[in-house]
Amino acid sequence: MTTGEKYVTAAYLVLLGAVLLYVALIAMKLSRIERELDELARLARERAGG
Amino acid sequence: MSTSLRNNGAVLLSLLAAALLVAGFALAFFWAPEAQDDPAFRIFYLHVPVALTAYACFGWGGWKALRLLWTRDERYDLESYVAIHMGVIFGLLALVTGSVWARYTWGVWWTWDERQLVLFLVLFLFYSAYFMLRFSTPAGPRRARTSAVYALFGVALIPVSFLAIRLAERYIHPVVLTRDPKIENEMLASFGVCLAGMLTLAGALYLVELAGKRADARLSELRELVA
Numbered sequence: 001m002t003t004g005e006k007y008v009t010a011a012y013l014v015l016l017g018a019v020l021l022y023v024a025l026i027a028m029k030l031s032r033i034e035r036e037l038d039e040l041a042r043l044a045r046e047r048a049g050g
Numbered sequence: 051m052s053t054s055l056r057n058n059g060a061v062l063l064s065l066l067a068a069a070l071l072v073a074g075f076a077l078a079f080f081w082a083p084e085a086q087d088d089p090a091f092r093i094f095y096l097h098v099p100v101a102l103t104a105y106a107c108f109g110w111g112g113w114k115a116l117r118l119l120w121t122r123d124e125r126y127d128l129e130s131y132v133a134i135h136m137g138v139i140f141g142l143l144a145l146v147t148g149s150v151w152a153r154y155t156w157g158v159w160w161t162w163d164e165r166q167l168v169l170f171l172v173l174f175l176f177y178s179a180y181f182m183l184r185f186s187t188p189a190g191p192r193r194a195r196t197s198a199v200y201a202l203f204g205v206a207l208i209p210v211s212f213l214a215i216r217l218a219e220r221y222i223h224p225v226v227l228t229r230d231p232k233i234e235n236e237m238l239a240s241f242g243v244c245l246a247g248m249l250t251l252a253g254a255l256y257l258v259e260l261a262g263k264r265a266d267a268r269l270s271e272l273r274e275l276v277a
Contacts, residue, residue: 004089007154011093011147012075015100018143022255029262036269043276 060261063254070247077240093151095241099248101144101170105208107137107252108177112205115198127194128267130201131184132259134177136252141174169211176204 001009078095085091111133118126148167149159162168183200187193233241 002089004154007090007150008092011090011096011150014146014150015096015143018139019251022139026258026262033262033265033269036273040269040272040276047276 060254060257063250063257067247067251067254070243070250074240074244074247077236077243082236082240083234088155090151090154093147095244097144097147097151098241099245100140100147102245103248103252104137104140104144104174105212106249107133107140107256108173108201108204108208110256111137111177111201112208115201118194118198119202122191124191124194127197128263129260130198132256132263134180134201134204135259136256138174138177138181139255140248140252141170141177145171145174166211169207173204173207173211176207177201180204 074095078092082095111130114126114130114133117123118130152161153159160167180197180200184193184197187196
């Protein structure tokens with residue numbers, strides 16, 4: 001691989017890394033929303049039962 | 051627009067972005083001719099679409115800010131904020147990919163002598179400061195209006211930053227999309243597909259981010275109702 005090709009690869013890896021980082025952040029956010037929804041559902045069930 | 055329609059839009063845009071970007075990069079690497087004088091020229095198919103997408107996101111954020119000021123409808127506040135958020139991400143990517151290209155071609159990661167680089171950095175920092183302004187003010191109509199006015203001021207910097215690349219006296223920063231000498235058709239077509247892919251990717255990320263923020267807001271409402 002020539003030096004020029006190495007720089008091209010590095011630039012494209014920056015984009016790939018950014019997209020993967022974004023996917024990871026969205027996955028973390030989704031799991032937090034899921035946890036909070038579970039908690040709210042539990043509270044709603046308790047309220048309906050009691 | 052209903053939530054499911056918006057989410058379907060995000061899915062469709064994501065698939066379209068993946069297809070366009072794979073096709074665009076494949077065209078750029080295997081079909082478009084190599085630039086004889088710059089072995090790292092293929093960064094062009096990434097760097098320029100990313101920078102133009104950043105401009106588009108800032109412009110979209112400005113348009114939503116204008117709609118907010120015009121209609122006083124607060125949903126445009128979130129839309130403007132998310133568009134600027136995307137613009138800052140793409141702006142950072144443009145700076146990083148540009149630096150990688152500059153390091154190979156010019157031998158430096160950054161140069162303060164090039165006004166187009168400095169103007170892009172000013173635009174990026176201006177919109178980065180948008181978040182400081184936004185989060186230093188309590189949520190509400192006042193924050194929405196202040197943020198909208200700030201976002202609109204930034205839009206004025208976009209043509210200055212864009213045109214600086216063409217009007218600058220020193221041409222260290224390359225101007226590839228010109229009529230004389232004319233860019234080769236294969237290069238232009240590959241660039242067009244890459245740009246369409248990058249804009250579609252930004253659109254998909256915008257819808258995903260917007261859906262996440264709206265879900266957060268609804269959760270907060272539910273929490274208050276259940277508490």
